[in-house]
Amino acid sequence: MDDVIVVGAGPTGLTAAVELARRGVPVRVLDAAEGPHRGSRAKGVQPRTLELLDQIGVADRLVSLGTFDLPIRTHAPDGSFSDRSRDPEPDTAPDPTTPWRSTLLVPQWRTEQVLRERLAEEGVEVEYVSRVAGLSQDDGGVDLVLEGDRRLRAAWVVGADGGTSVVRRQLGVGFLGETHEEVRLLLGDAEIDGLDRDHWHMWSAEGPLIGTGSAFFALCPLPAASTWQIQIAHADPDLRATPALLTELVDALHPRVRVRRVEVVSDWRLNVRMVEDYRVGRVFLAGDAAHVHSPAGAMGMNTGIGDAVNLAWKLAAVLRGADPSLLASYADERLPVAAHVLGLSSELTGRAITARTADQVRDAGGLGISYGTGERGPGPAAGDRAPDAPLVGGGSVFLRRREADWTVLAFGGAALAPPDLPAGSVQVLDADELAADETLRTAYAAVDGEVVVIRPDGYVWSRGQARTSSTGAKCSTTGNGS
Numbered sequence: 001m002d003d004v005i006v007v008g009a010g011p012t013g014l015t016a017a018v019e020l021a022r023r024g025v026p027v028r029v030l031d032a033a034e035g036p037h038r039g040s041r042a043k044g045v046q047p048r049t050l051e052l053l054d055q056i057g058v059a060d061r062l063v064s065l066g067t068f069d070l071p072i073r074t075h076a077p078d079g080s081f082s083d084r085s086r087d088p089e090p091d092t093a094p095d096p097t098t099p100w101r102s103t104l105l106v107p108q109w110r111t112e113q114v115l116r117e118r119l120a121e122e123g124v125e126v127e128y129v130s131r132v133a134g135l136s137q138d139d140g141g142v143d144l145v146l147e148g149d150r151r152l153r154a155a156w157v158v159g160a161d162g163g164t165s166v167v168r169r170q171l172g173v174g175f176l177g178e179t180h181e182e183v184r185l186l187l188g189d190a191e192i193d194g195l196d197r198d199h200w201h202m203w204s205a206e207g208p209l210i211g212t213g214s215a216f217f218a219l220c221p222l223p224a225a226s227t228w229q230i231q232i233a234h235a236d237p238d239l240r241a242t243p244a245l246l247t248e249l250v251d252a253l254h255p256r257v258r259v260r261r262v263e264v265v266s267d268w269r270l271n272v273r274m275v276e277d278y279r280v281g282r283v284f285l286a287g288d289a290a291h292v293h294s295p296a297g298a299m300g301m302n303t304g305i306g307d308a309v310n311l312a313w314k315l316a317a318v319l320r321g322a323d324p325s326l327l328a329s330y331a332d333e334r335l336p337v338a339a340h341v342l343g344l345s346s347e348l349t350g351r352a353i354t355a356r357t358a359d360q361v362r363d364a365g366g367l368g369i370s371y372g373t374g375e376r377g378p379g380p381a382a383g384d385r386a387p388d389a390p391l392v393g394g395g396s397v398f399l400r401r402r403e404a405d406w407t408v409l410a411f412g413g414a415a416l417a418p419p420d421l422p423a424g425s426v427q428v429l430d431a432d433e434l435a436a437d438e439t440l441r442t443a444y445a446a447v448d449g450e451v452v453v454i455r456p457d458g459y460v461w462s463r464g465q466a467r468t469s470s471t472g473a474k475c476s477t478t479g480n481g482s
């Protein structure tokens with residue numbers, strides 16, 4: 001019997017697998033496809049997701065393969081155009097507490113490639129051509145039936161098999177919401193001549209455009225690649241994506257614009273749906289298997305990666321002996337996030353990217369996601385994101401956090417002893433000795449004698465005054481992030 005089987009090697013499944021494998025959990029990853037997907041779908045990686053990916057050491061690589069800076073050029077039907085920044089906020093510069101503040105543009109296939117490479121470093125390869133067709137479970141484990149009648153059994157299963165999830169259907173979990181037949185996209189990746197690669201080119205019109213009735217036609221050059229992502233909005237249920245149709249529509253934009261080669265094409269229509277629950281027994285749902293919505297705002301993949309990071313450390317802890325009740329917090333924390341994302345993406349659907357407000361963009365960035373339900377103080381409370389800060393010797397809180405599951409920051413003479421925590425490695429840092437400057441104290445609004453416990457996924461678990469007992473130093477903290 002395997003410890004954990006992850007079904008689906010999209011960004012959600014790959015992230016879950018890396019997070020489990022790096023904690024020493026034996027994990028298998030099954031995918032129905034013949035090999036990696038080639039489509040660029042999610043090309044917006046949000047700042048909070050970069051922070052989560054930084055914990056597994058791949059954010060810098062991803063940043064080196066993407067761009068933060070791609071202005072939008074909006075073309076009018078008369079041939080004139082105007083340029084706008086993608087970001088409505090003038091101040092998106094990083095600061096010592098927040099290394100990334102704007103959305104990275106990088107194609108989804110690249111994000112998946114970087115995650116697969118990281119997974120391979122842990123000795124795990126995706127098992128392609130492994131389609132899960134059936135699932136049942138008992139008190140001791142989960143039985144999976146794969147196409148071809150292969151059978152596997154695991155203690156736990158993560159269903160990250162996308163919007164049409166077989167795992168979700170087999171569990172009988174409802175996928176509540178709506179399908180909008182009239183909101184459709186013809187999608188493709190292609191090599192194109194005749195357009196500069198320094199802009200995300202968009203055409204929008206009130207009425208029919210180039211014969212498809214499209215009111216939104218976007219060509220985005222993909223960084224560190226020769227291809228472009230093409231999105232053509234339409235409302236025609238009979239229109240089918242083919243390389244020939246894509247070529248015809250793009251070529252009609254301007255006499256100079258020509259498609260040289262089509263890499264992939266697909267059809268998409270809007271579904272706004274989410275599950276009633278993220279878990280049935282020993283099986284968890286994550287990513288698109290649990291929630292689907294409009295790509296407006298660039299949040300689908302990002303929410304899936306957030307699910308995976310939230311779930312994986314808890315599952316690893318339970319496999320190392322933590323109380324299984326810890327797993328209940330996965331749904332408690334992530335269901336409200338998914339519900340919020342469904343609302344925000346619906347609000348943004350049909351609105352020009354350049355018409356988004358700074359608040360909406362900030363919201364989509366995920367830096368404000370909090371699992372906290374308790375009292376709020378001046379600094380980050382239990383459940384809030386734990387900010388970064390520079391440490392002596394060129395280090396940072398984020399870099400140090402890679403070295404252990406739990407990081408305890410002890411301020412102003414607080415006891416340097418680990419508090420009781422669910423399973424996992426713990427490091428206790430003398431915050432005053434290690435801080436490179438005042439940023440650490442200020443970012444955490446910490447007072448002398450205070451300890452802040454940071455969870456393995458980078459959220460505050462608890463904070464409070466430390467005390468010493470006759471048997472040795474002990475920490476007593478209030479609140480926890482679950």
Ligand SMILES: Cc1cc2nc3c(=O)[nH]c(=O)nc-3n(C[C@H](O)[C@H](O)[C@H](O)COP(=O)(O)OP(=O)(O)OC[C@H]3O[C@@H](n4cnc5c(N)ncnc54)[C@H](O)[C@@H]3O)c2cc1C
Binds near residue numbers: 008009011042
């Ligand atoms: C045009 C477009 C633009 C988008 N832009 C963004 C964006 O900028 N930012 C963003 O965050 N999101 C964006 N999204 C959404 C994003 O693409 C998805 O949310 C993301 O792919 C979800 O990842 P996932 O791993 O959960 O699922 P998927 O990527 O769907 O992966 C599921 C995997 O499971 C496998 N699988 C399926 N069934 C089985 C089975 N029975 N057995 C085994 N394996 C199976 C599949 O082969 C696949 O590899 C966009 C989507 C579209 C369509």
